[in-house]
Amino acid sequence: GQNIDQPTEMTATEGAIVQINCTYQTSGFNGLFWYQQHAGEAPTFLSYNVLDGLEEKGRFSSFLSRSKGYSYLLLKELQMKDSASYLCATMDSNYQLIWGAGTKLIIKP
Amino acid sequence: TAGITQAPTSQILAAGRSMTLRCTQDMRHNAMYWYRQDLGLGLRLIHYSNTAGTTGKGEVPDGYSVSRANTDDFPLTLASAVPSQTSVYFCASSESQGSTDTQYFGPGTRLTVL
Numbered sequence: 231g232q233n234i235d236q237p238t239e240m241t242a243t244e245g246a247i248v249q250i251n252c253t254y255q256t257s258g259f260n261g262l263f264w265y266q267q268h269a270g271e272a273p274t275f276l277s278y279n280v281l282d283g284l285e286e287k288g289r290f291s292s293f294l295s296r297s298k299g300y301s302y303l304l305l306k307e308l309q310m311k312d313s314a315s316y317l318c319a320t321m322d323s324n325y326q327l328i329w330g331a332g333t334k335l336i337i338k339p
Numbered sequence: 340t341a342g343i344t345q346a347p348t349s350q351i352l353a354a355g356r357s358m359t360l361r362c363t364q365d366m367r368h369n370a371m372y373w374y375r376q377d378l379g380l381g382l383r384l385i386h387y388s389n390t391a392g393t394t395g396k397g398e399v400p401d402g403y404s405v406s407r408a409n410t411d412d413f414p415l416t417l418a419s420a421v422p423s424q425t426s427v428y429f430c431a432s433s434e435s436q437g438s439t440d441t442q443y444f445g446p447g448t449r450l451t452v453l
Contacts, residue, residue, distance in 0.1 A: 234381065261439050272429060272444035273382070280439065317381070325437045326397070329381030 232256045234330035236318050241336045242308055250303045250316050250333045258323020264292050264303045265317040267332065273317055276303070305335075313337045342366060343445035345430050351451045352420050360415040360448050362430030368443075370436035371413040372397075373405060375426040376447075382429065388413055389436040420452045 234254045242248040254262070261280035265273035279285055279294035279301065291304040303316055315332040322328055343364045352358050364371065369390045374382040384397030388407040402424060404416045413432075417424055428448045433440040 263441075272446050274444070275441045278439065278441065319381070321439060325439070326384060326387075327382075327442065329383070331379055331381045 232320075232322065232328050234318055234320060234328060236316075236330040236333045238331070239334045239336065241338060242305075244308055244310060244337055244339050246308050247304065247306050248308060248335065250305070250318075250335065252301045252303075252318035252330060254299050254301070254318070254320045254328075254330075256320045256322050256328055259296065260321040260323065260325055262292075262294055262301050263319045263321070263327065264301075265319065267315045267317055269314070276316075308337050310337050310339070343430055343432055343443060345428075345445040345448050347448060348446070349449040349451075351453060352417075354421055354452055355419055358417050358420060358450070360417075360428055360430075360450070362413045362415070362445060363411050364413075364430075364432045364443075364445075365411065366432060366443070367410060368432035368434050369410070370433045370440070371407065372431040372433075372442065373403070373413070373415045374429045374431065375399065375424075376429060377426050385415065385428075387436065420450075422452045424450065425452045426450060 236252045264276040267273040277292040284293045289306045317332045318330040319327045346361045372387045373385040386405040388394045430445040431442040433442045
């Protein structure tokens, strides 16, 4: 079957670092996406990984281990505007996205 | 650029009534998608279209229909709404389907069926 797991909610402090984990089991694999979704808004693209390793993009980095079915999103120097839900999604063998339920990140001053 | 627009922003609908959710994109993307987002669940694909004139069923297509008469528009119709269709509906597009192209999302339509 297809399954994506990520924590429901996390809390972090402004200026700190937070790691949001995502584990997956999918039929076929064509990469993993991370999206950010502020409350009441549309998801917006953050990153895409298809090969193992770390991809860094400013304050945000994304890691993938295909053998472990595992990814994480690392957010550094947290800002209040980073308070949002972070959605993990894998692309299956039919190039359709399978979505996790999202992790709500709460940033405290 | 507008990107993807959806209308209406929100709607309250009586059960048994029909409704069409509108979606328009100005990026000339070939592929378009309709998702629903419910609390505690991931986005679920309702229908998709690889190119104008073609449509396909996603994970949860029952009770919904779509059409793709041209590249820009991808309306979603609920023929006879039921309370379980209460959800937030997102339209998305990508340059092509069958690839790893990024999907871009519209602002969503919040639908309540009573």
